[in-house]
Amino acid sequence: MSCGGSRARSGGSCTWTAKQYARTVTGVSTTWDPARYLDFDDHRARPFHDLIARVGATAPRRVVDLGCGPGHLAGVLAARWPKAAVSALDSSAEMVAAARERGIAAERVDVRDWTPPPDADVDVTNAVLQWVPGHLGLLPGWLAALPPKAWFALQVPGNFAAPSHALVRELAAGTLRDEAAVPEPEAYAEVFAATGADVDVWETTYRHRLTGPDPVLRWIDATALRPVRDALPPAEFQEFRAALAPRLRAAYPARPDGTTWFPFRRIFAVARTH
Secondary structure (H helix, E strand, C coil): CCCCCCEEEEECEEEEEEHHHHHHCCCCCCCHHHHHHHHHHHHHHHHHHHHHHCCCCCCCCEEEEEEECCCCCCCHHHHCCCCCCEEEEEEHHHHHHCCCCCCCCCCCCCHHHHHCCCCCEEEEEEHHHCCCCCCCHHHHHHHCCCCCCCEEEEEECCCCCCHHHHHHHHHHHHCCCCCCHHHCHHHHHHHHHHHEEEEEEEEEEEEEEEEECHHHHHHHHHCHHHHHHCCCCCCHHHHHHHHHHHHHHCCCCCCCCCEEEEEEEEEHHHHHHH
């Protein structure tokens, strides 16, 4: 294969140069596709349910869904705490629009500019903070602003060293999110404990059984590949996907019945203020 345009040859194959990905260092890129994100919704939603199961609030005044995405889980919070006001917030215009189409009164807010309101007795951020560099530094201020006996619950992917992400970085030959995007569980435990809150931190590795052709590629299409899609012209992005697909198939081989096991590590932390 010849390398043209913005690609370069490395080790006998084409890679896409780091310059194209400079904006991904911020962890924030331009577009989300709500429909694509909802592929594998049953698998993606499971960590959310596991997270809020550890929140012991009984009668919160307000529940905040910080990074609500297309709003598909804000209704779960409303059903769990039917007397609470639910605030659904997201930085993506596309996600906010999709949530509003579901009847969720979502608002567009950058989490870096967010401050908990005085009645925010439950605050949930699910699979969001990995997109926010330095987010560990935001947590003490958020907890300090919460009312007494409030709950703060977060979940982030802990799989940035996995082939699903490492192969993207290898092919990109540039600056994409790596293991440093998310600290280890101990870091969250220490930050929350330093605020004086009660702390519950754990990790789980799910083994998702996926179906269909190139299921891992389809999974990361909506998430890990989003900055790559934003950085490349459409034709080059399709070339990138075509080059990535066989690498992912080798790392995550299909079983004889056609299904594929996809291990996915997640990190959870729940804090309760005094």
